[in-house]
Amino acid sequence: MAYFLQQLINGVTLGSIYGLIAIGYTMVYGIIGMINFAHGDIFMVGAFIALIAFLALTAIGVTAVPLALLLVLIIAIGLTAIWGWTVERVAYRPLRGSFRLAPLITAIGMSIVLQNFIQIAQGARVKPLQPVITGGYELFQQGSFTVIVSNIQILIVATTFLVMGAFWLMINRTALGRSQRACEQDRLMAALSGVDVDRTISLTFVLGAGLAAVAGLLYLLYYGVIDFFIGFIVGIKAFTAAVFGGIGSIPGAMLGGLVIGLIETFWSAYFTIEYKDVAAFSMLAIVLIFFPTGLLGRPEVEKV
Amino acid sequence: MTETDKTRDQKLVSALSDSLLAAIIAFALFSLVLGLRTVDSATGLTLLPRPGLLATVVVIVFFGRLALNLFVWQAHYPLTAPFAKLFTSEPFDKRDLMTFSVTLALAATVVVTGFVLGAAIYGLLGTVVLLFIGLGLLRRVVLERFPSLPYAQIFIAGGIAFALFFPIVTYTIESAFRLGLPLRYWFDLSILILTYVMLGWGLNIVVGLAGLLDLGYVAFYAVGAYTFALLATHFGLGFWICLPIAGAAAALWGIILGFPVLRLRGDYLAIVTLAFGEIVRIVLLNWTDVTGGPNGVAGIPKPTFFGLPFSPFAEGMTFSKFFGVPYDGLHALIFLYYVILVLALLTNLVTLRLRRLPVGRAWEAMREDEIACRSLGINTTVTKLSAFATGAMFGGLAGCFFATRQGFVSPESFTFIESAIILAIVVLGGMGSQLGVAIAAVVMVGGFEALRHTAGLQAIFGSDFDPSLYRMLLFGIAMVGIMVWRPRGLVSYRAPTITLQDADTISGDLVRQGRG
Numbered sequence: 001m002a003y004f005l006q007q008l009i010n011g012v013t014l015g016s017i018y019g020l021i022a023i024g025y026t027m028v029y030g031i032i033g034m035i036n037f038a039h040g041d042i043f044m045v046g047a048f049i050a051l052i053a054f055l056a057l058t059a060i061g062v063t064a065v066p067l068a069l070l071l072v073l074i075i076a077i078g079l080t081a082i083w084g085w086t087v088e089r090v091a092y093r094p095l096r097g098s099f100r101l102a103p104l105i106t107a108i109g110m111s112i113v114l115q116n117f118i119q120i121a122q123g124a125r126v127k128p129l130q131p132v133i134t135g136g137y138e139l140f141q142q143g144s145f146t147v148i149v150s151n152i153q154i155l156i157v158a159t160t161f162l163v164m165g166a167f168w169l170m171i172n173r174t175a176l177g178r179s180q181r182a183c184e185q186d187r188l189m190a191a192l193s194g195v196d197v198d199r200t201i202s203l204t205f206v207l208g209a210g211l212a213a214v215a216g217l218l219y220l221l222y223y224g225v226i227d228f229f230i231g232f233i234v235g236i237k238a239f240t241a242a243v244f245g246g247i248g249s250i251p252g253a254m255l256g257g258l259v260i261g262l263i264e265t266f267w268s269a270y271f272t273i274e275y276k277d278v279a280a281f282s283m284l285a286i287v288l289i290f291f292p293t294g295l296l297g298r299p300e301v302e303k304v
Numbered sequence: 305m306t307e308t309d310k311t312r313d314q315k316l317v318s319a320l321s322d323s324l325l326a327a328i329i330a331f332a333l334f335s336l337v338l339g340l341r342t343v344d345s346a347t348g349l350t351l352l353p354r355p356g357l358l359a360t361v362v363v364i365v366f367f368g369r370l371a372l373n374l375f376v377w378q379a380h381y382p383l384t385a386p387f388a389k390l391f392t393s394e395p396f397d398k399r400d401l402m403t404f405s406v407t408l409a410l411a412a413t414v415v416v417t418g419f420v421l422g423a424a425i426y427g428l429l430g431t432v433v434l435l436f437i438g439l440g441l442l443r444r445v446v447l448e449r450f451p452s453l454p455y456a457q458i459f460i461a462g463g464i465a466f467a468l469f470f471p472i473v474t475y476t477i478e479s480a481f482r483l484g485l486p487l488r489y490w491f492d493l494s495i496l497i498l499t500y501v502m503l504g505w506g507l508n509i510v511v512g513l514a515g516l517l518d519l520g521y522v523a524f525y526a527v528g529a530y531t532f533a534l535l536a537t538h539f540g541l542g543f544w545i546c547l548p549i550a551g552a553a554a555a556l557w558g559i560i561l562g563f564p565v566l567r568l569r570g571d572y573l574a575i576v577t578l579a580f581g582e583i584v585r586i587v588l589l590n591w592t593d594v595t596g597g598p599n600g601v602a603g604i605p606k607p608t609f610f611g612l613p614f615s616p617f618a619e620g621m622t623f624s625k626f627f628g629v630p631y632d633g634l635h636a637l638i639f640l641y642y643v644i645l646v647l648a649l650l651t652n653l654v655t656l657r658l659r660r661l662p663v664g665r666a667w668e669a670m671r672e673d674e675i676a677c678r679s680l681g682i683n684t685t686v687t688k689l690s691a692f693a694t695g696a697m698f699g700g701l702a703g704c705f706f707a708t709r710q711g712f713v714s715p716e717s718f719t720f721i722e723s724a725i726i727l728a729i730v731v732l733g734g735m736g737s738q739l740g741v742a743i744a745a746v747v748m749v750g751g752f753e754a755l756r757h758t759a760g761l762q763a764i765f766g767s768d769f770d771p772s773l774y775r776m777l778l779f780g781i782a783m784v785g786i787m788v789w790r791p792r793g794l795v796s797y798r799a800p801t802i803t804l805q806d807a808d809t810i811s812g813d814l815v816r817q818g819r820g
Contacts, residue, residue, distance in 0.1 A: 052337065052342060052351065075336075082332045101515070102787050105727070109782075112776055116780060117777060122341060243575075278583050288576055292568070
């Protein structure tokens with residue numbers, strides 16, 4: 001029971017990070033119907049920006065951890081959002097109206113570009129960071145096994161739910177959220193009613209990248225080590241989460257993230273850690289085949 | 305007021321502000337990730353500032369964007385226009401000829417400078433420009449003189465003849481005159497290129513003809529390679545017996561993996577095939593008892609020439625003893641070359657034949673419009689599955705050949721990047737075009753190889769510059785660039801084999817992205 005509870009805590013933490021990234025996939029899919037394959041790498045770039053910003057702040061003498069983390073969060077969100085905007089502007093916008101596989105192919109190209117750019121600019125070695133947030137609470141003890149919830153886990157889950165809540169309000173209550181939902185339903189009609197479609201799509205990428213940057217920072221703080229390749233696997237899992245929750249649905253992405261995080265953690269804990277990625281990928285295939293609309297998604301009507 | 309009505313000053317101001325904005329964005333993008341380098345040190349990571357590099361990049365972005373704004377995007381006479389004209393049949397005017405002569409003169413100067421300084425890279429760059437314009441002009445001149453020659457056929461026949469005679473001729477010349485040609489390297493490289501040609505043609509069936517984006521093609525390549533590797537090391541079976549088995553095993557896996565996922569729509573299918581590709585790789589990596597895990601399988605035998613092995617020591621009859629020639633390691637290599645050449649041409653032949661059969665027609669119809677296809681009573685599941693299995697089979701055959709050529713297989717050879725390279729070859733060649741895919745494979749694999757050892761680049765960028773690091777970067781940029789500028793492929797584009805009347809536009813060009 002204690003072991004199970006510990007894995008549950010770990011799984012929810014991991015799932016929160018996946019959920020944040022999954023929102024980026026689900027929003028973009030909802031609005032322009034494409035898989036933003038480079039989103040996982042945007043997350044990776046976000047993690048690198050957070051790492052470098054943190055080191056730079058330490059170097060110039062900002063050592064108070066809460067202040068430093070707040071500044072890192074702002075810098076990472078800002079700069080990663082510009083990356084997201086640039087990727088959309090360079091690789092996707094020119095192809096709007098092209099055949100449907102075209103943007104998917106540029107997305108793969110963009111993913112390769114981002115990975116290799118970071119590899120060249122920052123080196124292929126893994127980048128370690130000393131633990132910034134330490135300590136935790138011992139919940140209870142059973143035999144020799146102690147269930148611990150660490151401060152960083154609390155921070156991750158709390159941040160995720162805070163960001164999610166703010167985001168949900170934004171989608172449902174602001175003008176931007178309204179035009180986003182309009183574009184999602186019918187882009188042409190939205191344009192005819194005065195919504196600036198290109199701007200809305202750009203902002204969608206900017207927001208998605210911002211959330212990916214938050215996820216990148218949390219990932220960096222949780223694992224304490226990143227490299228240029230983390231975006232690939234994490235990206236596919238987050239995409240699985242988005243599909244699982246029902247692509248296009250934002251609460252679904254969060255739910256899917258939690259489910260995928262839990263599946264992965266429990267699989268590693270009770271079966272074999274080597275095959276944890278296989279479990280996540282098989283989950284993707286099973287979900288797509290048996291529940292193509294996901295948990296909270298709407299059935300899609302194919303139109304000619 | 306339209307773009308053309310703007311005055312000179314307005315143009316300059318808008319170009320400047322646009323370039324300034326681009327430079328600011330570039331600064332924001334690169335400030336942290338390029339301007340500061342993380343370095344390992346005794347106390348953990350530290351930062352190494354690189355202001356010079358950052359400034360260079362920002363300045364390049366500013367002036368590059370300014371030049372594009374002034375001379376291409378906003379100009380009455382874009383500087384790129386005459387070069388684009390090379391590939392159409394529009395007549396040249398005086399200005400075009402001026403541009404060409406200036407460019408040619410510049411390129412020639414660069415070549416001469418490079419020759420004088422002894423820096424090969426200048427010569428290479430200049431020669432590429434000279435060749436580009438020269439070939440373009442030649443093409444125009446020849447086309448105007450002889451407008452009705454079957455150029456594509458001549459080109460294909462020439463290419464096949466070259467591929468057929470290249471090793472024999474070079475080997476004969478080498479053994480007659482002892483010029484010291486790097487034959488082993490040439491043959492190795494051409495075998496590599498032909499392997500990619502074959503993989504490209506195999507994937508072309510799935511992506512180009514049937515329009516199914518398969519991001520896990522390398523899984524079938526791996527299945528073929530491991531089938532042969534395991535059969536050979538455990539049961540002592542030879543290459544020729546295992547070749548069809550490997551093809552069949554890959555096709556079977558294509559059906560097994562394809563059956564559940566082929567009901568999915570295009571981009572879902574892409575992601576699921578990607579996931580399957582990764583699953584296959586992870587299983588190969590971790591199923592140590594059977595696959596040897598990360599150590600792979602070694603000691604895979606080479607193919608025999610109708611039962612005659614290529615070996616200086618083997619007991620009994622060998623190739624060199626049978627023909628009464630002295631043993632030469634190159635014989636085996638030349639044989640491997642012909643094996644892969646025949647396999648590749650077989651792939652091509654089967655594709656060309658299949659395209660004329662009902663199933664091939666159904667593939668193309670499905671690529672153009674799946675809903676129309678279903679409305680006409682074509683069973684799209686069976687059609688997709690057949691394309692998937694056929695493509696997988698050729699992947700498996702290529703994998704079997706890969707295993708025998710390397711003599712060693714490990715999961716490292718079957719990463720997602722490999723799938724992406726094959727996909728890029730198909731995309732850059734023009735999806736569905738056989739000739740385009742072959743040319744793209746030659747250009748890309750050859751280009752990669754050229755990047756691997758260009759000492760000239762190091763002369764420019766310093767001795768710690770490793771050009772092979774930039775291969776994948778260039779590759780990704782090429783994938784994005786070509787999709788943006790020529791979405792139907794750089795080399796050529798294959799229209800549907802049959803159309804009812806004149807093929808003006810095909811539906812694929814009209815279908816809006818997102819619903820198709």
